[in-house]
Amino acid sequence: MPETVSRHRDAARIAGTVFFTLLAYISIGLPLAVIPTFTHLGIGFDVVIAGLAVSLQYLATFASRGLAGYIVDTRGARRSVLLGLILLVLAGILTAAAGALATAPWLALAALLLSRLVLGTSESCTGTGCITWAIGLVGPARTAQVISFNGIASYGGIALGAPLGLALAGGHLARGLESVGVLTAVLGVFGFLLARTRPAVPPSGGGASVRFWRILRTVSPFGAALALASVGFGVIATFITLFYDQQGWHRPGVAQSGPFGAGTALSVFGIAFILARVFFVNQIGRRGGVTVTIASLWVEIAGLLLIWVSPAPFVAVLGCGLTGAGFALVFPAMGVLAVDRVGPGSRGSAIGAYSVFLDVSLGLSGPVLGVISKGFGYASLFLCAALSNALALGLCLWLRRGLPQRG
Template identity: 45%
Template sequence: MSDTVASRSPAGHAAVLPRLLPLVAIVFLGFSAIGLPLAVLPLHVHGTLGWGAAMVGAVVGLQSLATVLTRRHAGVLCDTRGPKRAVLGGLAASALAGVCYALSLAITDPALGLAAILLGRLVLGFGESLFLTGALSWAITVVGPHNAGKVMAWNGIAMYGAMAAGAPVGLALLQAGGFGAVAVAATLAPLAGLLVAALVPAVPVPGGVRMPFTAVIGRVMRPGFGLALGSVGFAVLASFAPLLFAARGWPGAWAALTAFGGAYILARLVAGGLPDRLGGRRVAVLSLTVEAAGQLLIWSASSPALAVAGAAVTGLGFSLVFPALGVEAVKRVPPQSRGAALGAYVAFFDLSLALSAPAAGLLVAEGSYAPVFLAGAVAAGLSLLLTATGRDAPAPQA
């Protein structure tokens, strides 16, 4: 299907969401393989296998490292073999990760059991890189690059929805059937996504000369750095909001994270199409301003209610940063290099999440967690400055 087919006409525009839904479902099922075991893995590694906190951290972080290192391969595969091939391979790898988790139960040696878990995390990171980059590229080709903001908004809802639902479901499965039940669910979810992907028609691979990956990075570097800085607020909120509440003796730390997630999803549902209509740079400037205000509200909060309100405002602002700057990134490359551009762009987000929390942790002194939220506001301000002083990207390329 050509990029010019969908949504050039009013009828095509109205049909954008129904055409996106199968691909959004694929992302939800793929990310369920990440969300289901996320809260359970630390318990298994520490409680069952007997490893310490440092190894628990390594197990959790290894997936992100593998994802970052394979984004380039995922993008090139989308551009050369088609996004469907990348999605199918990524979902298969994600299912294999669940098999590795199950193997850790069948091995009596704790070291070998840990090795099976680590292998699963590596495979899952590779799988996520493939299926997410492929799903984004596939969807943008189906509905047209001028609907890239909607694509990223709805895929973000699928990602965070799977993560939010996966944690409690994973814990419930652990109580009902042990870690083996979690491993089975983490295997079946991406296999279900694989079935959905197999039924969705493939799109042709664009012809023409593809840009070198280094040149692609140069094209998307400005929106990529903007995304990295704009994601710091999310990283510090997820990592330090519960600690802030605990240090101050405030109840209801869960409310801050729930408020963030609810506002995040609401903004995408209500305003997810704004980057396509108003331009990514304009929406990003507004979103980063709101995010910075939310971080400042948490930093200065004198009560849990104010901190929860700051988390909600942060969620409203951060929600559209990824799709807004993503629209700018996609516009900067020809269609035959779109997969590489998406892979490079998302890698900035991966790196931000991997580095922000450890770096912000250096600002914590004697149980005072407020400075990390000031750092989040400063990072959003720097992203705002970088974005506002840039130029609008050219019109979407078909």
């Protein structure tokens, strides 16, 4: 009974901490389906610019991972989270400004791109801080559980935020983006005030600086597999609404609100992701991180290929669900292996370094796939993502030869 009580107490502490990740990712999800259509159809910029507008957030997250890890390891995880929530408020203000400036396209684009940079930095500080904060509260033995809970908060936030953003936008992209920005700022203020009441933990590095690039090199084999596997999420997040437009599944510029619309596809991705983490995360400890990743990649590849050949919206939604379920365990399965290879004093930097590979993948996939779509259409992007996952599968098969079966 004491062990059961301890597990429940630790789960409550983890959930209370990653709640701030949930707030951040609701804010990330809110504009996700609105930005491509606002940029391309609302203010008239090229589809490559629309892809860049989404991906710039991930590039900013990449650039700020080292800073976030340094803050966590030397100043404490709660301070990193508080900074992330302040930046979330600023990102919301800039997003609202972009909507308000829709009649001046270049000014609107500038405000939007700046908001993406700020939001990406907020994501880095909040996400890295929450994981390390929770590990500090419950102990390193719960690392896989912490990473899984944080991922549930992340993609659950996107699953909640994406359809809410579409509902706020309706048929009025500019006013909808203003509403999205205001709600983002409100969530940031609420999160900041709440986080200030939560107990802090000592810096994981005891106040000492770390060499981020050395840690980056240590975790790179696992991060490379994550990067290749993340292209599937990147193409769904960035191009699913434009894919629906091209397929003629709803009127241009307005994501379908029906049962199999683009917003539903994003939500199903997030829901499948959450369910897979809830029911299968224990398989990481039982079967090993690499083995779980290999099985997950097969599922993700199947989902992406299903979207590629989908003849109707409900098939695309099913493909998004399989992709979300497959992608769900890749991050924690590879992440536990990565964190195990650095000392406990550099835990924040290790999480930040490992997450860099996700950031690079999502940051580059938008503009690169946008260029591909101009020549081959949006459906081809899901085939490209499946091929990327196949490369990740090959890398994991190679890694398994040199690692123990248990992760």
